[in-house]
């Protein structure tokens with residue numbers, strides 16, 4: 211994992227993001243090489259000046275050579291400027307492309323993936339890691355290539371000028387090669403650890419911000435702060451370890467150019483005394499070595515950055531390479547128009563990945579078009595699981611679910627989810643206006659009247675109109691500025707705005723007080739009319755919304771019928787409802 215081969219392999223995944231920018235990058239590379247050549251030529255002209263006009267007193271010749279040095283300096287600066295101008299847009303485009311690709315991929319990945327990943331880890335990969343990669347591509351990679359090439363070309367020139375002086379520099383550079391090898395393997399491991407720890411830290415911050423009410427209510431702020439400080443200390447520890455590894459190679463790198471120059475002066479002075487080299491050659495060689503100082507010194511830093519970028523690519527890839535398990539079929543079938551809304555569960559079995567037992571073993575249930583079925587069962591029996599199979603948040607492990615006779619796995623996800631709307635037990639809202647939150651329930655443009663109609667249905671219009679900016683009131687992160695009942699009514703409005711054929715409601719009334727619940731129920735009766743609905747119900751009042759009740763027990767539907775029929779015929783149902791009533795009473799007290 212941490213060898214050079216895998217570093218390059220990780221970095222190779224960046225290629226697709228740069229494919230469209232090949233030409234500007236090629237020209238930028240040529241500019242960079244040109245700048246390097248201009249810089250490296252200056253010591254050669256210096257040699258000509260010393261061994262020519264300085265020795266012979268040829269003033270006009272000196273002027274031309276000085277002008278040449280001046281021109282070379284200007285060319286170097288101009289080419290570096292052009293290089294930067296050319297490479298910046300492709301790098302920014304690639305960074306935006308990676309972020310967009312990761313974001314789109316996260317949307318495609320099924321809930322099963324999100325169940326297993328901490329959001330802070332995803333956040334740090336989409337933000338920090340992508341920025342690390344962009345920094346590497348914008349600056350590090352270019353200079354790594356330019357500086358390595360400069361060192362090689364500089365050495366070749368040095369050997370051409372005076373092989374002995376070239377040999378002296380090569381010998382001085384050898385420790386660098388050896389320590390780079392040990393350094394890279396060690397640094398990559400620490401860099402990866404630090405990046406993972408940064409993700410964990412982001413998760414803690416995110417959770418404590420989102421759960422600030424719980425923390426305050428239970429006075430757990432101190433406890434979480436201690437946890438945060440421990441994680442921050444681990445991250446700092448890894449940062450220090452990175453620095454310790456870096457310090458070793460820095461010490462070697464910083465010492466080398468000085469060592470090389472000292473050795474060159476000694477050997478060169480002896481060469482001049484014996485007449486084997488000229489003064490101009492020695493000055494050129496020393497200037498060349500000085501010119502190589504920055505490329506050599508920067509190598510350690512750039513290798514560190516390269517390893518951080520490789521670790522970032524690896525972390526990016528762990529998400530980007532996860533294949534979505536819930537996907538569109540190769541040749542989607544089309545739903546009939548209009549959709550009637552018959553939903554049928556046929557021998558549905560469901561086991562969560564990694565679980566040892568099935569949550570649902572054989573569920574058989576048919577919802578006729580326009581029918582509302584309440585799903586009841588003991589807590590943890592799999593009601594939410596069953597409802598989440600209809601919009602394909604998860605796929606069945608066996609059996610099938612059909613919509614108007616078509617297996618939902620043969621439909622395009624977009625088509626299916628356009629017909630099936632969902633409201634959850636916990637209303638999830640976004641940092642946007644009321645209007646935007648409601649309109650999120652459909653992917654087609656909506657008019658104000660449609661938004662208002664949806665709010666009316668969900669009994670939310672009055673409270674929305676009373677908000678400071680009405681429909682355009684921003685409701686803050688997760689809608690925490692609203693009451694639980696208000697949030698739930700907005701979520702219901704969002705569910706009905708797209709005029710779905712099938713509604714899946716995971717007990718969205720549970721957060722409402724008795725008065726509000728009655729109001730929303732009344733509104734829901736209107737919206738449930740003509741729509742097929744599967745409603746998870748914990749309260750008898752919710753059950754009474756339904757035409758029929760299905761009882762889920764030990765992974766199977768054990769009874770169906772109207773509320774009255776089941777009260778008369780099923781002891782289990784009576785027990786279930788009385789338990790719920792007792793719980794409600796306990797809660798009310």
Ligand SMILES: Nc1ncnc2c1ncn2[C@@H]1O[C@H](COP(=O)(O)OP(=O)(O)OP(=O)(O)O)[C@@H](O)[C@H]1O
Nearest residue numbers: 325562565569587588589590591592593594595596
């Ligand atoms: N993402 C998941 N991964 C693994 N197991 C899960 C997952 N979600 C739920 N489970 C398990 O599946 C079982 C059924 O959970 P589910 O939420 O469907 O029950 P429920 O009937 O809706 O419960 P409640 O009435 O309390 O809301 C539980 O044992 C739960 O621990």
